[in-house]
Amino acid sequence: MTRALIVHEAGPGVTLQDMGHPGLLAFGLSRGGAADRLALAEGAALLGQPDSCAALELAGFGGVFEATEDIVVALTGAPMQARMDGAGLAWNATHLLPRGARLAIGGVRDGVYGYLHVAGGFDTALILGARSAHLTAGIGAPVAAGDRLPVGPAGAGRAGLTLAPVPRFSGGELRVVDSLQTARFPAEVLARFGATTFTRDTRANRMGVRLTAPGEGFHAPGGLQVLSEVIVPGDIQMTGDGFPYVLIAECQTTGGYPRIATVIPADLPKVAQAGPGARVTFRFVTTDEALAAEARHRAEIAGLGARVKPLVRDPAQVNNLSEYQLISGVTSGAAEEPT
Amino acid sequence: MSATDTSFPAIRRIGLDGLIVSFGAGLSEQANRAALAFRAAIDREAWEGVEETSTSLVSVFLRFDPLGVPHAAMTARLQALLASRDWMQADLPRGRRLFFVPTVYGGAHGPQLEEAAARAGLTPGAAIASLSGARVRVQTIGFAPGQPYLGVLPDCWDIPRQQDLTPRVPVGALVVAIRQLVLFSVSTPTGWRHVGQTAARLFRPEAEEPFLLRPGDEVEFPTISPEKYERMTAAGQDGIRHEALP
Numbered sequence: 056m057t058r059a060l061i062v063h064e065a066g067p068g069v070t071l072q073d074m075g076h077p078g079l080l081a082f083g084l085s086r087g088g089a090a091d092r093l094a095l096a097e098g099a100a101l102l103g104q105p106d107s108c109a110a111l112e113l114a115g116f117g118g119v120f121e122a123t124e125d126i127v128v129a130l131t132g133a134p135m136q137a138r139m140d141g142a143g144l145a146w147n148a149t150h151l152l153p154r155g156a157r158l159a160i161g162g163v164r165d166g167v168y169g170y171l172h173v174a175g176g177f178d179t180a181l182i183l184g185a186r187s188a189h190l191t192a193g194i195g196a197p198v199a200a201g202d203r204l205p206v207g208p209a210g211a212g213r214a215g216l217t218l219a220p221v222p223r224f225s226g227g228e229l230r231v232v233d234s235l236q237t238a239r240f241p242a243e244v245l246a247r248f249g250a251t252t253f254t255r256d257t258r259a260n261r262m263g264v265r266l267t268a269p270g271e272g273f274h275a276p277g278g279l280q281v282l283s284e285v286i287v288p289g290d291i292q293m294t295g296d297g298f299p300y301v302l303i304a305e306c307q308t309t310g311g312y313p314r315i316a317t318v319i320p321a322d323l324p325k326v327a328q329a330g331p332g333a334r335v336t337f338r339f340v341t342t343d344e345a346l347a348a349e350a351r352h353r354a355e356i357a358g359l360g361a362r363v364k365p366l367v368r369d370p371a372q373v374n375n376l377s378e379y380q381l382i383s384g385v386t387s388g389a390a391e392e393p394t
Numbered sequence: 395m396s397a398t399d400t401s402f403p404a405i406r407r408i409g410l411d412g413l414i415v416s417f418g419a420g421l422s423e424q425a426n427r428a429a430l431a432f433r434a435a436i437d438r439e440a441w442e443g444v445e446e447t448s449t450s451l452v453s454v455f456l457r458f459d460p461l462g463v464p465h466a467a468m469t470a471r472l473q474a475l476l477a478s479r480d481w482m483q484a485d486l487p488r489g490r491r492l493f494f495v496p497t498v499y500g501g502a503h504g505p506q507l508e509e510a511a512a513r514a515g516l517t518p519g520a521a522i523a524s525l526s527g528a529r530v531r532v533q534t535i536g537f538a539p540g541q542p543y544l545g546v547l548p549d550c551w552d553i554p555r556q557q558d559l560t561p562r563v564p565v566g567a568l569v570v571a572i573r574q575l576v577l578f579s580v581s582t583p584t585g586w587r588h589v590g591q592t593a594a595r596l597f598r599p600e601a602e603e604p605f606l607l608r609p610g611d612e613v614e615f616p617t618i619s620p621e622k623y624e625r626m627t628a629a630g631q632d633g634i635r636h637e638a639l640p
Contacts, residue, residue: 081448084539192539285455287409295557309536317409
């Protein structure tokens with residue numbers, strides 16, 4: 056039997072995602088890929104495999120999955136309720152999914168996008184160089200009940216490991232740099248933008264996240280007649296109503312609404328993972344600050360592997376300790392692994 | 395435009411890892427041509443650290459690793475290349491084509507035709523005559539895969555986008571604003587006004603040639619009746635034909 060993950064149930068926002076399709080902007084195709092790249096990196100670190108491996112992105116809700124043979128899985132990103140054959144599973148950890156066992160992932164507890172990784176990565180066909188579904192572009196399809204997702208050969212992945220996530224699931228401060236039209240906005244509007252606490256609206260998807268705030272919108276004079284220009288993830292468009300729409304992984308490649316600023320790459324996971332009602336603020340930073348933040352962000356990703364450690368049993372997470380030991384494969388020996 | 399008074403070509407930052415070289419504040423044939431030629435020149439240079447290039451209407455976008463090549467160094471390279479010739483005199487790409495894309499205007503297939511016509515100061519009939527008689531060029535491809543921005547339409551079409559987004563236009567929708575047409579390759583919300591419908595499929599991800607149009611191609615949108623459009627689409631046809639431009 057081929058190594059695969061069988062999907063018995065799937066929430067409406069479950070898709071395969073990897074690092075997306077860079078390099079096709081000229082053809083109007085945005086990079087897409089995982090909304091939270093950091094979660095891909097965390098899953099890769101947990102499983103000891105490259106972060107180019109595709110994972111299942113679970114928007115808000117997971118599903119029920121079964122492996123055709125023993126497969127080690129990792130759970131990262133927005134924490135969700137997860138159980139294997141009824142026993143609770145720790146998030147931000149690796150677990151053995153034995154052949155025939157049912158992995159049930161429910162609703163999100165915090166944040167938006169959870170990720171289910173498999174040791175070996177999903178081995179579906181490449182389209183334009185990636186395995187990512189890019190639904191707005193018509194590439195791929197949502198994962199649905201009845202799907203059978205091929206899994207690559209098992210690599211170094213081991214059960215019973217955990218990694219404390221980089222915090223990013225409840226909004227907070229987003230660092231921004233000037234964008235193309237920042238100078239079109241009056242100083243008073245820019246100051247008010249920096250001083251406003253925005254609320255993440257219910258309208259958000261893999262293209263972008265809408266934010267609201269009480270009071271007047273943030274307008275640039277003549278802003279609706281800007282020539283369409285290239286868009287990069289993180290750009291904050293002010294659409295007609297004058298409230299921010301922050302573009303993320305699956306954004307369009309060009310747009311004509313004025314952009315007040317751009318969120319720096321290091322803070323994009325925070326944008327994607329801000330759940331409905333989360334509060335966010337914006338702070339303009341200099342290029343040097345933004346570059347320093349980027350360097351720290353890359354170092355943090357590079358250092359994830361060194362932070363992986365054995366999963367210590369948490370009685371609150373499990374129903375039955377002996378069952379938990381059986382399925383997770385944790386032994387006292389794991390505690391001697393280098394951390 | 396006072397906030398963006400600039401002499402062109404201008405080099406500006408976009409995001410942390412992008413630079414844009416713009417050849418004008420507004421769309422012009424020359425600036426579009428310059429952008430296409432300048433991008434090709436950057437690609438030929440094959441500078442280390444450049445991760446991607448593309449063009450938009452009058453600009454070239456360059457994405458690079460700013461931790462590998464400082465902004466100042468990349469900007470200096472661009473300035474030197476800009477100074478090497480007059481990019482506004484550049485030629486259009488070779489191998490361009492002229493497409494004819496049958497379009498049904500107004501009614502259920504173009505629900506905002508009357509509104510757009512009124513904004514342009516035209517009767518609906520005159521608006522259809524104007525749009526279906528125009529030959530426009532693919533100025534850039536963007537927003538969504540394979541999706542062309544086409545221009546330049548006559549002055550009267552310098553109408554703004556609408557304040558509120560239209561919740562969804564279908565694939566193949568022909569929309570208008572600011573002297574441009576856009577032919578939608580995906581079904582999406584938009585601020586542009588939906589004036590007509592075509593059966594064009596601009597992006598087929600698994601096809602050998604995934605993209606119908608290339609920058610520089612020219613396109614006309616001749617009017618057809620709703621009945622003919624229905625017959626055509628029922629037969630699985632898009633009615634599109636093209637010929638080589640000299």
